Amino acid sequence: MKLVSWNVNGIRACVRKGFMEYFRKIDADIFCLQETKVQAGQINLELEGYHQYWNYAVRKGYSGTAVFTKKKPLSVKYGLGEREIEEEGRIITLEFDEFYLVNVYTPNSKRDLTRLDDRLKWEDALFHYLTELDKEKPVIYCGDLNVAHQEIDLRNYKTNHGNSGFTTEERGKMTRLLDSGFVDSLRYFYPDQEGIYTWWSYMKTVRERNIGWRIDYFIVSKRLIKKAQDSTTNPDIMGSDHCPIILEINL
Secondary structure, eight states: OEEEEEEOSSHHHHHHTTHHHHHHHHOOSEEEEEOOOOOTTSOOOOOTTOEEEEEOOSSTTSOOEEEEESSOOSEEEESOSOHHHHHTTOEEEEEOSSOEEEEEEOOOOOTTOTTHHHHHHHHHHHHHHHHHHHHHSOEEEEEEOOOOOSGGGBTTHHHHTTSTTSOHHHHHHHHHHHTTTEEEHHHHHOTTOOOOOSEEOSSTTTTTTTOEEOOEEEEEEGGGGGGEEEEEEOTTOOSSSBOOEEEEEOO
16 A cells, blocks of 8 residues: 655645646555645546545635545544634544544644644644544554654754754654654654655755755554555655655555
8 A cells, every 4th residue: 555645835836836747656545635725616636536535724725634545434534623723624534444544734833933832732632632543443644744853854953953843842742652652654664864854945956955854754553564665755756845755555
Protein backbone atom coordinates (compact mmCIF):
# COMPACT_ATOMS: atom_id res chain seq x y z
CA MET A 1 0.00 0.00 0.00
CA LYS A 2 1.30 3.45 -0.94
CA LEU A 3 0.27 6.55 0.99
CA VAL A 4 1.16 10.11 0.02
CA SER A 5 0.81 13.31 2.05
CA TRP A 6 1.33 16.82 0.66
CA ASN A 7 0.74 20.34 1.93
CA VAL A 8 -0.25 21.85 -1.41
CA ASN A 9 -0.48 25.46 -0.15
CA GLY A 10 -3.64 25.99 -2.18
CA ILE A 11 -4.93 23.11 -4.29
CA ARG A 12 -6.11 25.35 -7.13
CA ALA A 13 -2.66 26.89 -7.54
CA CYS A 14 -1.03 23.48 -7.21
CA VAL A 15 -3.25 22.07 -9.97
CA ARG A 16 -1.99 24.83 -12.26
CA LYS A 17 1.57 23.75 -11.38
CA GLY A 18 1.25 20.08 -12.26
CA PHE A 19 -0.61 18.44 -9.38
CA MET A 20 -2.62 16.09 -11.59
CA GLU A 21 0.45 14.84 -13.43
CA TYR A 22 2.10 13.92 -10.14
CA PHE A 23 -1.11 12.44 -8.75
CA ARG A 24 -1.50 10.11 -11.73
CA LYS A 25 2.17 9.16 -11.80
CA ILE A 26 2.51 8.33 -8.09
CA ASP A 27 -0.68 6.20 -8.17
CA ALA A 28 -1.18 6.24 -4.40
CA ASP A 29 -3.73 4.08 -2.64
CA ILE A 30 -4.37 6.99 -0.26
CA PHE A 31 -3.46 10.61 -0.99
CA CYS A 32 -3.72 13.22 1.79
CA LEU A 33 -3.73 17.00 1.32
CA GLN A 34 -3.23 19.85 3.75
CA GLU A 35 -3.78 23.60 3.33
CA THR A 36 -6.22 23.13 0.46
CA LYS A 37 -7.53 26.71 0.80
CA VAL A 38 -10.87 26.05 -0.90
CA GLN A 39 -14.56 25.99 -0.08
CA ALA A 40 -17.13 23.47 -1.28
CA GLY A 41 -17.76 23.86 -5.01
CA GLN A 42 -14.62 25.87 -5.75
CA ILE A 43 -12.79 23.00 -7.40
CA ASN A 44 -13.83 19.75 -9.07
CA LEU A 45 -11.06 17.18 -9.25
CA GLU A 46 -11.86 14.27 -11.53
CA LEU A 47 -10.09 11.43 -9.75
CA GLU A 48 -11.41 8.25 -11.30
CA GLY A 49 -11.26 5.30 -8.93
CA TYR A 50 -10.97 7.44 -5.78
CA HIS A 51 -13.38 8.38 -3.01
CA GLN A 52 -12.91 12.04 -2.00
CA TYR A 53 -13.30 13.50 1.50
CA TRP A 54 -12.84 17.24 2.13
CA ASN A 55 -12.78 19.21 5.39
CA TYR A 56 -13.23 22.88 4.51
CA ALA A 57 -12.32 25.79 6.75
CA VAL A 58 -15.09 28.31 7.42
CA ARG A 59 -12.68 31.14 6.61
CA LYS A 60 -12.20 31.49 2.86
CA GLY A 61 -8.78 30.78 1.36
CA TYR A 62 -7.48 29.27 4.59
CA SER A 63 -6.40 25.89 5.95
CA GLY A 64 -8.44 22.82 4.95
CA THR A 65 -7.64 19.14 4.42
CA ALA A 66 -8.65 16.38 2.03
CA VAL A 67 -8.15 12.64 1.56
CA PHE A 68 -8.51 10.67 -1.67
CA THR A 69 -8.66 6.89 -1.26
CA LYS A 70 -9.12 3.97 -3.63
CA LYS A 71 -10.72 1.86 -0.92
CA LYS A 72 -13.87 3.19 0.69
CA PRO A 73 -13.39 3.64 4.46
CA LEU A 74 -15.63 2.12 7.08
CA SER A 75 -16.23 5.58 8.54
CA VAL A 76 -15.09 9.19 8.24
CA LYS A 77 -14.81 11.80 10.97
CA TYR A 78 -14.05 15.51 10.62
CA GLY A 79 -12.34 17.38 13.44
CA LEU A 80 -12.09 16.48 17.11
CA GLY A 81 -15.50 17.75 18.13
CA GLU A 82 -14.14 21.11 19.30
CA ARG A 83 -15.72 24.04 17.53
CA GLU A 84 -12.64 26.14 16.79
CA ILE A 85 -10.73 23.16 15.42
CA GLU A 86 -13.54 22.09 13.12
CA GLU A 87 -13.95 25.65 11.84
CA GLU A 88 -10.40 25.49 10.50
CA GLY A 89 -10.88 22.15 8.73
CA ARG A 90 -7.65 20.66 10.07
CA ILE A 91 -8.41 16.98 10.67
CA ILE A 92 -9.93 14.08 8.76
CA THR A 93 -9.97 10.55 10.20
CA LEU A 94 -10.71 7.55 7.99
CA GLU A 95 -11.33 4.16 9.56
CA PHE A 96 -10.30 1.06 7.60
CA ASP A 97 -10.39 -2.63 8.55
CA GLU A 98 -6.82 -2.74 9.83
CA PHE A 99 -6.03 0.86 10.84
CA TYR A 100 -7.12 4.45 11.32
CA LEU A 101 -5.73 7.14 9.02
CA VAL A 102 -5.55 10.59 10.62
CA ASN A 103 -4.70 13.42 8.20
CA VAL A 104 -3.77 16.65 9.99
CA TYR A 105 -2.75 20.23 9.27
CA THR A 106 -1.34 21.40 12.61
CA PRO A 107 -1.78 25.10 13.55
CA ASN A 108 1.30 27.27 13.30
CA SER A 109 2.24 29.00 16.55
CA LYS A 110 3.07 32.14 14.50
CA ARG A 111 6.39 33.93 14.17
CA ASP A 112 5.84 35.94 17.38
CA LEU A 113 4.54 32.82 19.19
CA THR A 114 1.21 34.49 19.91
CA ARG A 115 -0.56 31.23 19.07
CA LEU A 116 1.81 28.97 21.00
CA ASP A 117 -0.59 28.44 23.93
CA ASP A 118 -3.38 27.48 21.53
CA ARG A 119 -0.98 25.21 19.69
CA LEU A 120 -0.03 23.37 22.88
CA LYS A 121 -3.70 22.89 23.81
CA TRP A 122 -4.22 21.49 20.31
CA GLU A 123 -1.29 19.10 20.83
CA ASP A 124 -2.75 17.85 24.12
CA ALA A 125 -6.18 17.25 22.57
CA LEU A 126 -4.66 15.47 19.57
CA PHE A 127 -2.40 13.35 21.78
CA HIS A 128 -5.46 12.14 23.71
CA TYR A 129 -7.32 11.51 20.46
CA LEU A 130 -4.50 9.50 18.84
CA THR A 131 -3.74 7.41 21.89
CA GLU A 132 -7.43 6.56 22.34
CA LEU A 133 -7.72 5.53 18.67
CA ASP A 134 -4.58 3.44 19.06
CA LYS A 135 -6.31 1.40 21.76
CA GLU A 136 -8.90 0.31 19.16
CA LYS A 137 -6.64 -0.36 16.17
CA PRO A 138 -3.27 0.90 14.82
CA VAL A 139 -2.97 4.49 13.59
CA ILE A 140 -1.26 6.11 10.62
CA TYR A 141 -0.97 9.81 11.48
CA CYS A 142 0.25 12.10 8.72
CA GLY A 143 0.38 15.64 7.49
CA ASP A 144 2.01 19.00 7.99
CA LEU A 145 2.72 18.90 11.73
CA ASN A 146 4.51 22.27 11.78
CA VAL A 147 7.43 21.15 13.93
CA ALA A 148 11.00 20.09 13.23
CA HIS A 149 11.48 17.46 15.91
CA GLN A 150 15.28 17.23 16.12
CA GLU A 151 18.21 19.39 15.09
CA ILE A 152 18.78 17.05 12.14
CA ASP A 153 15.35 18.05 10.84
CA LEU A 154 16.26 21.59 9.81
CA ARG A 155 19.26 23.16 8.15
CA ASN A 156 19.90 26.14 10.42
CA TYR A 157 19.02 24.68 13.80
CA LYS A 158 21.41 26.88 15.81
CA THR A 159 19.72 30.13 14.80
CA ASN A 160 16.19 28.69 15.02
CA HIS A 161 16.13 27.40 18.60
CA GLY A 162 13.03 28.88 20.23
CA ASN A 163 11.47 29.98 16.96
CA SER A 164 8.02 28.91 15.81
CA GLY A 165 8.15 25.24 14.81
CA PHE A 166 11.34 24.64 16.81
CA THR A 167 10.40 25.64 20.33
CA THR A 168 11.19 23.36 23.25
CA GLU A 169 7.46 23.06 23.93
CA GLU A 170 6.47 22.00 20.41
CA ARG A 171 9.34 19.54 20.12
CA GLY A 172 8.47 18.14 23.53
CA LYS A 173 4.92 17.35 22.43
CA MET A 174 6.31 15.34 19.51
CA THR A 175 8.70 13.51 21.85
CA ARG A 176 5.80 12.65 24.15
CA LEU A 177 3.86 11.11 21.27
CA LEU A 178 6.85 9.08 20.07
CA ASP A 179 7.40 7.86 23.63
CA SER A 180 3.79 6.66 23.77
CA GLY A 181 3.83 3.89 21.19
CA PHE A 182 4.31 5.79 17.92
CA VAL A 183 7.21 5.88 15.43
CA ASP A 184 8.47 8.59 13.06
CA SER A 185 8.60 6.35 9.99
CA LEU A 186 11.23 8.30 8.04
CA ARG A 187 13.68 8.31 10.95
CA TYR A 188 13.04 4.60 11.43
CA PHE A 189 14.58 4.01 8.00
CA TYR A 190 17.01 6.95 7.89
CA PRO A 191 17.89 7.78 11.51
CA ASP A 192 21.04 9.78 10.79
CA GLN A 193 20.57 11.07 7.25
CA GLU A 194 20.91 14.84 7.06
CA GLY A 195 19.40 17.13 4.46
CA ILE A 196 15.95 15.49 4.33
CA TYR A 197 13.50 18.39 4.35
CA THR A 198 9.88 18.89 3.30
CA TRP A 199 9.46 22.70 3.43
CA TRP A 200 11.51 25.57 2.05
CA SER A 201 10.98 29.32 2.08
CA TYR A 202 9.97 30.88 -1.24
CA MET A 203 12.96 33.23 -0.92
CA LYS A 204 15.26 33.07 -3.94
CA THR A 205 17.61 30.04 -4.17
CA VAL A 206 16.61 28.70 -0.72
CA ARG A 207 15.15 25.49 -2.11
CA GLU A 208 17.97 25.10 -4.63
CA ARG A 209 20.45 25.25 -1.75
CA ASN A 210 18.26 22.90 0.31
CA ILE A 211 17.93 25.27 3.26
CA GLY A 212 14.82 23.64 4.61
CA TRP A 213 12.83 22.11 7.45
CA ARG A 214 11.27 18.65 7.81
CA ILE A 215 7.83 19.40 9.20
CA ASP A 216 5.72 16.84 7.30
CA TYR A 217 5.50 13.31 8.69
CA PHE A 218 4.10 9.82 8.53
CA ILE A 219 3.92 8.67 12.16
CA VAL A 220 2.62 5.16 12.78
CA SER A 221 1.68 2.98 15.72
CA LYS A 222 4.74 1.02 16.82
CA ARG A 223 3.08 -2.30 16.06
CA LEU A 224 2.77 -1.24 12.39
CA ILE A 225 6.36 -0.19 11.78
CA LYS A 226 7.62 -3.69 10.92
CA LYS A 227 5.11 -3.72 8.07
CA ALA A 228 6.52 -0.49 6.62
CA GLN A 229 8.72 -0.92 3.57
CA ASP A 230 9.98 2.65 3.12
CA SER A 231 9.27 6.26 4.10
CA THR A 232 10.62 8.90 1.72
CA THR A 233 10.19 12.39 0.29
CA ASN A 234 9.89 13.80 -3.24
CA PRO A 235 11.85 17.07 -2.97
CA ASP A 236 12.06 17.42 -6.76
CA ILE A 237 8.27 17.81 -7.03
CA MET A 238 7.32 21.49 -7.21
CA GLY A 239 3.89 23.11 -7.03
CA SER A 240 4.07 24.10 -3.35
CA ASP A 241 6.58 25.31 -0.77
CA HIS A 242 6.28 21.76 0.67
CA CYS A 243 7.12 18.54 -1.12
CA PRO A 244 5.14 15.28 -1.04
CA ILE A 245 6.07 12.53 1.40
CA ILE A 246 5.48 8.82 0.79
CA LEU A 247 4.91 5.82 3.04
CA GLU A 248 4.97 2.32 1.59
CA ILE A 249 3.54 -0.25 3.96
CA ASN A 250 2.35 -3.83 3.65
CA LEU A 251 -1.28 -3.69 4.75
